[in-house]
Amino acid sequence: DAKTTQPPSMDCAEGRAANLPCNHSTISGNEYVYWYRQIHSQGPQYIIHGLKNNETNEMASLIITEDRKSSTLILPHATLRDTAVYYCIVRVAGSGGSYIPTFGRGTSLIVHP
Amino acid sequence: KAGVTQTPRYLIKTRGQQVTLSCSPISGHRSVSWYQQTPGQGLQFLFEYFSETQRNKGNFPGRFSGRQFSNSRSEMNVSTLELGDSALYLCASSLASGGAYYGYTFGSGTRLTVV
Numbered sequence: 001d002a003k004t005t006q007p008p009s010m011d012c013a014e015g016r017a018a019n020l021p022c023n024h025s026t027i028s029g030n031e032y033v034y035w036y037r038q039i040h041s042q043g044p045q046y047i048i049h050g051l052k053n054n055e056t057n058e059m060a061s062l063i064i065t066e067d068r069k070s071s072t073l074i075l076p077h078a079t080l081r082d083t084a085v086y087y088c089i090v091r092v093a094g095s096g097g098s099y100i101p102t103f104g105r106g107t108s109l110i111v112h113p
Numbered sequence: 114k115a116g117v118t119q120t121p122r123y124l125i126k127t128r129g130q131q132v133t134l135s136c137s138p139i140s141g142h143r144s145v146s147w148y149q150q151t152p153g154q155g156l157q158f159l160f161e162y163f164s165e166t167q168r169n170k171g172n173f174p175g176r177f178s179g180r181q182f183s184n185s186r187s188e189m190n191v192s193t194l195e196l197g198d199s200a201l202y203l204c205a206s207s208l209a210s211g212g213a214y215y216g217y218t219f220g221s222g223t224r225l226t227v228v
Contacts, residue, residue, distance in 0.1 A: 015174055026161055032213070032214070034212070034216055036216070036217075040211055041201075042221060042222075043117075043203050043205070043219030043220050043221050043222050044156070044203070044205075044217070044219050045219070046216035046217060046218065049214075049216055086190050087156075091212070094158075094161070094168070094169030094170075094171075094211070095170055098161075098163075098166065098168050098169060098210050098211055099210075099211045099213065100146070100161060100169050100171075100211045101146075101211060101212050101217065102158065102213075103148075103155060103156035103157075103158075103160075104155070106155075
């Protein structure tokens, strides 16, 4: 029961910015948005997370809309090694009451030369 | 520092057998979560352990179980294996429960094939 919506696939030219959108219209007020990526046959890798302000780290930037219903992950200069499945996730209440990350299908990003 | 270590990396089992998978989290991480990944269902949450207590359980049958030891290492067990249990099993550790604030660090997974 994923709480996020992402396009199934996108492509981007090497060296250009990759902008990956995510809709999370049901996010609760105090929950963060997290982004991970998974390169084929490896475990997912944490990229970035944010609450309401834009965030930037060495890997990417995260832009969150003011109403917090959507966000965009930006890879400023995509390389071939950025080809991966990108997951936007929010945590939802689990059976034990605490919150667990729920992964949807993600966006398969292909960076081409 | 060492990452999340999962053993074994690959496993082939026969239907009806049982299997135990192991996960050693990053030092200092008390939360360990397990996920099953298949092409058809994607990444699905199995359970989370925090300080030796199961915090949450996903929608899997009772054949799937787990535990966590005092050193935070975790094991998951699948009994009476079925063909549909073939999957990549991923372990994730974090400082806070459910990967809050700091996110998860995932291991490389155990690829289980049931024949």
